[in-house]
Amino acid sequence: MARALTDLKLPSPAAAQGSRSGGRRWGDLRTRVISAAVLTPLALFCLWQGGWPWRVLVGLAAIGMADEWRRLCRHRPFAAGGQFAAGALYIVPGCSALLWLRADPLVGAANVLFVLLIVWASDIGAYLLGRLVGGPKLIAAGLVGLACAPGLWAVLVACGLSVISQAGDLFESGLKRHFGVKDSGFLIPGHGGLFDRLDGLLIAAPAAGLLAVWLGRGVELWR
Numbered sequence: 001m002a003r004a005l006t007d008l009k010l011p012s013p014a015a016a017q018g019s020r021s022g023g024r025r026w027g028d029l030r031t032r033v034i035s036a037a038v039l040t041p042l043a044l045f046c047l048w049q050g051g052w053p054w055r056v057l058v059g060l061a062a063i064g065m066a067d068e069w070r071r072l073c074r075h076r077p078f079a080a081g082g083q084f085a086a087g088a089l090y091i092v093p094g095c096s097a098l099l100w101l102r103a104d105p106l107v108g109a110a111n112v113l114f115v116l117l118i119v120w121a122s123d124i125g126a127y128l129l130g131r132l133v134g135g136p137k138l139i140a141a142g143l144v145g146l147a148c149a150p151g152l153w154a155v156l157v158a159c160g161l162s163v164i165s166q167a168g169d170l171f172e173s174g175l176k177r178h179f180g181v182k183d184s185g186f187l188i189p190g191h192g193g194l195f196d197r198l199d200g201l202l203i204a205a206p207a208a209g210l211l212a213v214w215l216g217r218g219v220e221l222w223r
Helices: 002-007 013-026 029-049 051-073 080-102 108-134 138-146 152-179 194-215
Strands: none
Touching: 029 051, 029 108, 051 080, 051 152, 051 194, 080 108, 080 194, 108 152, 108 194, 152 194
């Protein structure tokens, strides 16, 4: 009996702590996947349809983010005018760019889908590497974005939008630290608020819009 007790190997405190840390590290993965499985088809359907479905989706997102901004500012309010202006400068350009890009009758859906794929790939890459290595990895997220399309120009555009998207994520993280909150809201299970889910897109979409202006209407961003 004594020998059996001696041979019994109990987990060390460090191992137990590592197991608990691993559980916390991936604890939100299932919820995030379920939320993405619900929201992604809806977004793609509205994008494909264009017209009023897309405008309604973007409009609802803008309203939701405006409400989140109002709630965030309760933690550290600005002057009344400054608070409104700061929120509008953060929300309006991204939403306007998404509407303008989709309005192109030839390549609108394809260009917005390209931007979405880059942002989603960057988010997924940063999430996975953040859990495995620790902290967001802009270079790795950029490499994930490169896989969205072949060719030198497509590589440059994908990499650039990926880095811009991650910059948007870092900007929103800085805002949350400024306001002293962990998440911008609680609307999307596993993700937090709309800002938490759309932070990269809010910055990448205007950049894609400027690129589309330079290339001209009817031209794919990756050509």
